[in-house]
Amino acid sequence: MKTFVNANARDFKEAATLARQAARDGKSAAFSGGGSDLLGLIKEGIAAPDVVVNLRSVRNAQRVQDASGGLTIGGLTTLDDLSRDGAVRQRFAVLAEAAETVATPQIRNVATVAGNVCQRPWCWYYRNGFPCFKAGGRTCFSPTGENQFHAIFGGGPSYIVHPSDLAPAFVALDATFRIAGPSGERTLPAADFFVLPRENAARENVLANDEVLTAVQVPAIARDTRTTYNKIMDREAWTHAVVSAAVVLQMDQGVCRAARIVLGGVAPIPWRLPQVERLLAGQRITAELAARAGEVAVEGAMPLPKNRYKVPLVQSLVKRTVLDLATRT
Amino acid sequence: MSEQTGTPLSALATVGHATPRIDALERVTGRATYTADVVLPGMLFARALRSPHPHARIRRIDTARAEALPGVRAVITHENGAVWWGAGSIAGGGQYNDELKQITKQRRYTFNNPVRFVGEPVAAVAAVNRHVAEEALRLITVDYEVLPFVIDPEEALEPSAVKIWPEGNLALNTRNEAQPNAVRRGSLDEGFGAADEVFENRFTTAFVHNAQMEPRASVAHWEGDKLTVYTPTGGISNCRHDIARDLGIADENVRVVCQYMGGNFGNKNQNQDADLIAATLARKAGAPVRLELSRKEDWLGMHGRWHTIQRYKVGVKKDGTITAIQSRAISGMGGYRKNSGGVSGLELYECPNVESTTYPVYTNRTSSGNNRGPSDPQGFFGIESMMDEIAHKLKMDPVEFALKNMRKPSAQLQYTNYSLDECIRRGAELFDWKRRWRPTPGSDVGPVKRGAGMSFMAFRAGLGRSSAMLRIDARRRYTLFVGVTDVGGGAKTTMGMIAAEELGVPLSQVDVVSGDTDRCPYSVGESGSRTTIMTGYAVVEAARDLKRQIAEHGIPAGNDVLTASATPNPNSGGKVRSCFGAHFVEAEVDTELGAVRITKYVAVHESGRIMNPLTARDQIRGAALQGIGQALREDLLYDRRNGQPLNAGYYGARHMTHLGAADIEVTFIEVDDGFGPYGAKTIGESGIILGPAAVANAVSNAIGRRITDIPIARDRIMGALA
Incomplete structure (x- = not known):
């Protein structure tokens, strides 16, 4: 060290x-x-x-506050506090569910919301010290190597998957990120915070070296909105998503008014599925429609040689999560 | 009852009663001193520099800047600190001893040139604290000539493959010949000629790390010519002899201490290079040294279970009688040969015509070595998958097929007792096999499907030499001296219970002194699950001797003591002594998510008399869970283009957590075969043997496809169903 x-x-x-x-x-x-x-x-x-x-010496940044029906989440809020917060659990289940799937209780006791969103990739090439794009190098080792857990969407020239569980949830909730720099603050929609490797292969987000994510603002959601986070893991704890789905559905007597669906574990950024959202909007959600949503979800997927299984996996995940959430009583 | 089935148990006072470990409180309150907790006055902290290359020659190694760093006390490399580590590479991979060390041509040193795998030690530093030691490692410059490497053991056998050793990549046997291990009986021509059908298949198993919680550490301390080594070892007596032999000093000049150990699973038998490196640094620095390995160093630098490629060809008659078995297996040993590379399981079957050939092969990967039942789970997975498949093809129930073909006692093969058939029948009944097993695999309707699989085993429970000493003082306190370490099976407690039983006193009246070669007599150590049988029997004999002395002299008075000792070397009169078991598993496969859940797991074992039901049951449960992990999850992946390991450690290897642990229902069939302490047999390793095969068979039964490679991970399930 x-x-x-x-x-x-x-x-x-x-x-x-x-x-x-x-x-x-x-x-x-x-x-x-x-x-x-x-x-x-x-x-x-x-x-x-x-x-x-x-940053632990920064005060007043480790709590969740109500903000006109929405939330302002301090960047230093621990994942454990986030997952136990009453307002979060009641109105933004997708956030609580995402937070409680992260790592282990020990890690959730110290790990923060901003840190979870900004954590570096868990690609095994990067974590084993390979001189890849993420380490400042000029290559990605995964396309011709062991790519079981790599991207099926948005890959190239790096094929990492974004490791955060909170990130898909924030994008699904249309959250706003607050960023502090030496000369002031700026805000960004969560979806614009993350960058694809083709824009910047060395980084996962827009933060400059001297910028820090300070808080996340989650807007109020309609009363008949239901949300959930479904994470597929290769063991029951202490691992990242093989694939995951953050789903927000505004329901009106079995009919979906609006949907936001964002995947984790499939792309270098939280991967939104606008075509699925359009498919569901205004429709009664039936088993057939959910199955169709699964099919549409994987249109355009570009799997690597060893992660082809992620395509049917995402298809099943989207189908089940949408149907379960829509028919939940 | 007949000799073959053993006799029912007589009730005992202490043995056979569920008893918490005598050191449980120390362990769970953090008061237990593990090796990495040992602090000696003036102790230095050591770290090792390890090869980043799978295969490289060291042209030059420059330690000048490290040595000049304030606080650094000693730096050693292959040039000035290499010790011939006998147990690190063994000709033939047999039970290691003085003679084998001399025979071995393909020798391993604590530091080697060339280096043969990523994670192999290149240098070590002792400094006043760990931070200085780590800083010093960064100041060592190694000029490597990077060599071609080979990761795949099949490729390593190709004539064009780079030679990891001058003699080639097939590891040498005890005659230093590059020959595979071969076993033949009968005639394959006749056997296959007599068959109505012949089946062939290929199976692979992955390298799995022992993954014991406590990473390797070693503390070495010289006082004059006497070396004390605190080290996590399952066998202090053998470890002492190994260290003495490797350092060229007398056994009596080495003391090995291991009071508490955080798991073994075969990773901590004998001495390891860390012991020799710590001793070398301590001598050079003139101060005690503690060398610690990080989790990743432990994963790559020690060893795990050898991965295998197995091919079988089996001939059967229409009625299910096996007429011939041919097997060819390749075992990946890594850069050095720490064990046999054997692939077991064929011995379970009654078959007159057998040919089995095993190739232990060098690759530029982490070494393979002892891991709970070293050659068993991987071999049983192969042969038991093969037999399950054949039973299905013949439209036979796999349980019937097993009962028909398994090896049974005969005039030529006599057992002290035999209960394998009973284990299978009892297990099938408890499991409700007829209901859970699907005659048509994959026939459940819907995406979530269930199926059942089974497997059975016999594991050696031979008798042998060990020692124990026992003392009584005027306060009627008994002190038992045994050279055991509790690696998890509860040996300290079991030894105390045996003494208490034989002496006819409560366990609370017996103190157990263990884990210190200067205080305790020889014990075989925790390999082969032998401690209870061998050292336990020595305890029985020592207690009998002490009782005789007490009968003759009375309880000692004042400062007097009576002491007794025993070094029995019993045998079972030419009969085979085995423990037996059968595991039955129901697996539920979510075919849309490629996820497997174990919904029922029944383990029936006959291990003679159960000494302590509490720890015995948990031995089987823990072992079964390791077997499930091996079946479904664990692997050590390498990038084939650059020879780098990618997922060392608990996170990457996806080791099961408590949340994923299935409920393992354990049943013991208890009998007394008249041997061992009160009829006790082996337990610890036997429980891991059956999991991979039984789980794999259950998954195949559920989904209707045979997955021939473990781990049966999500990508393989979804790939098979695609």
Whole structure:
């Protein structure tokens, strides 16, 4: 493990300024919320920051607040707190369900909302120190290697899948991300936060080196809206999604008024399915329609040699999740 | 009852009663001192630098900058600190001993040049703390000449493959010949000629790490010429002898201590390179040294179960009688040969014409070695899948097929007792086999399908030499000295219970001293699941001797003590002594998600008398769960283009957690065959043998497709159904 300097930030602006200062001094910096991802990366030698900007010293950023029917979720809210929050459980089940599938209780006790969204890929090439795009290199090892868990949508030149469970839920809820930099704050729709490798293969999102995700605003949703997160895992805990689906349905007596469906584990970003959303809107959700939704969900999939199974898997996942949620009483 | 079935049990006072471990409180409250908790005055902390290449020659290694770092006390490499590690590569892969070390030509040292797998030690540093040691590793420069490598054992046998050893990639036998292991009896021509049908198939099994919770650590401390090594080992006596032999010093100058151990599963038998590296650093630095391995180092640097490719050809008559079996297996041993690479299971079947050939092959992968039932689960998966398939093709019930063809006692093959048929029948009944097994595989309607599979086994339970000492003082306290370590099976507790039983006193009156070669006599160690039988019997004999002394001299008074010892070397009079078992599994497969759930698991075992029902049951449960993990999940994947391992560790290898643990229903058939301590037999390893085969057969029965490669992971299920 490389030695680093710890710098406590009092607020997000100071955090961003500390990162910018480090850069000016020719040093690399990294932000640490719970540290559950960053410290692992440092110990494995995958990340080697000179300065770790500690965000745990930032106050008032670790709670969920009601905001005119919606929510403002502090970036430092732990996943455990998020999943136990009454308002979240009651009105935004997709978030609570996503949060409680993450890793282990120990990790959820320290890992933060912002950290979950900004965690680096869990591609085994990246995590084993290969000089891939994500590590600043100029190649992706997965297309001709072991690509069982890699992307079937949006891949190239890197084929990672975005590892966050919260990210698909936030996109499905049309959330807004608040970002702090040294010279102020900006906001972005969650969907615009994530970037495909063809735009920037080294990064998973739009954050500059001295920018930090500070909060997520979730807008109010219509009263007859139901939401869920369905995550397929290769074991019962402590693993990322093989594939997952965040589904938001506005229902009116068995008829779907509007739908948002976002997949995890299939693409380098949370992968929204607008064609499925259009298919469902205004329709009574029957077993036949749900099956059709599954078929439409995988149109255009480009599997790699070892992840072809993800295509029928996504098809079944979408079919079942939509039908279960729509017919839930 | 006849000799073949054993006799029913007589009730005992302590043995046979569910008894919590005598050190349970220390373990669960964190007071137990494991090896990585040992702190000695002036102790240094050590870390190893490991090869990033699957195969490379070291041209030059520069440690000057590391040595110059303040706080660094010793740096060793293949140039100045290599020790010939005898147990690290063994000709023939047989039971390791003095003679085999001398025969072995393909030798492993603590540091080798060339290096033959990713994760092989290249250098080690001892420093005042672990951070300095790790910083020093970063300052070591190694100039590698990267060599071609081979990852696949079938490719390694091709003439064009790079030679990992000068003699080629087929590991040498005890005569240092590159020959496969072959067993032949009868005539294959006759056997296949007599068959009505001949079936062939190919099966593969993956490398699975032992995955014991406690990663490797070793603390070495020299006082003059005397070396003390604190190390997690299942066999302190053998470990001491191995360390002494490798360092060229007398056994009495080595003390091995292991008071608590966080799991073994065959990963911690004998001595390991970490012990020798710590000892070398400690001698060089003139201070005690603790070397610790990270989880990833442990995964790659130690060993796991050998992966295999197995081909079978079996001839059968229409009535299901097997007339011939031909098998050809390849076992991937990694860069060094720590064990046989054997593939067992054929011995279960009564068949006059058999030819079995096994090729233990070197590759540039992590070493293969002992793992709970070293050659068993992978071999049983192959042969039992094959037989299940044949039974289905012949439209026979696999249980009937097994009962018809399994090896039974005969005039030439006598057992101390035999209960395999009873295990199978009892298991089928408890499991409700007739109802759960699908005569037409895959016939359930709908996407979620169930099916049933079974497998059966016999595992050696031979007797042998071991020692025990026992003392009584004037306060009527008994102290038992046994050279065992509790690797998880509860050996300390079992030894105490046996002493209490034979002495006729409560267990609370017996203190057990164990895990220290300076204080305890020889024990065989926890390999082959032998401790209860061998050391346990020595405890019985020592207690009998002490009782005789007490009868003669009375209870000692004042500061007097009476001591007794025993070193029995019993045998079973030319008869085979085995434990037996049968596992029955129901699997539910969600064919749309490629997911498998174990919905029923019945394990019936005959392990003689059960000493402690509490720990015995959990041995079977834990082993069965490991078997399920091997069947459905675990693997160590390599990128074939660059020879790099990709998923070392619990996360990547998808090891089962408690949330995924199936309910394992354990039934013991208890009999006394008149041998061993009160008729006890082996347990620990036997429970893992059957899981992979029974689970795979259940999945095939559910989905109607035979998946011939384990782990039966989601991609394979969905691929088979696509």
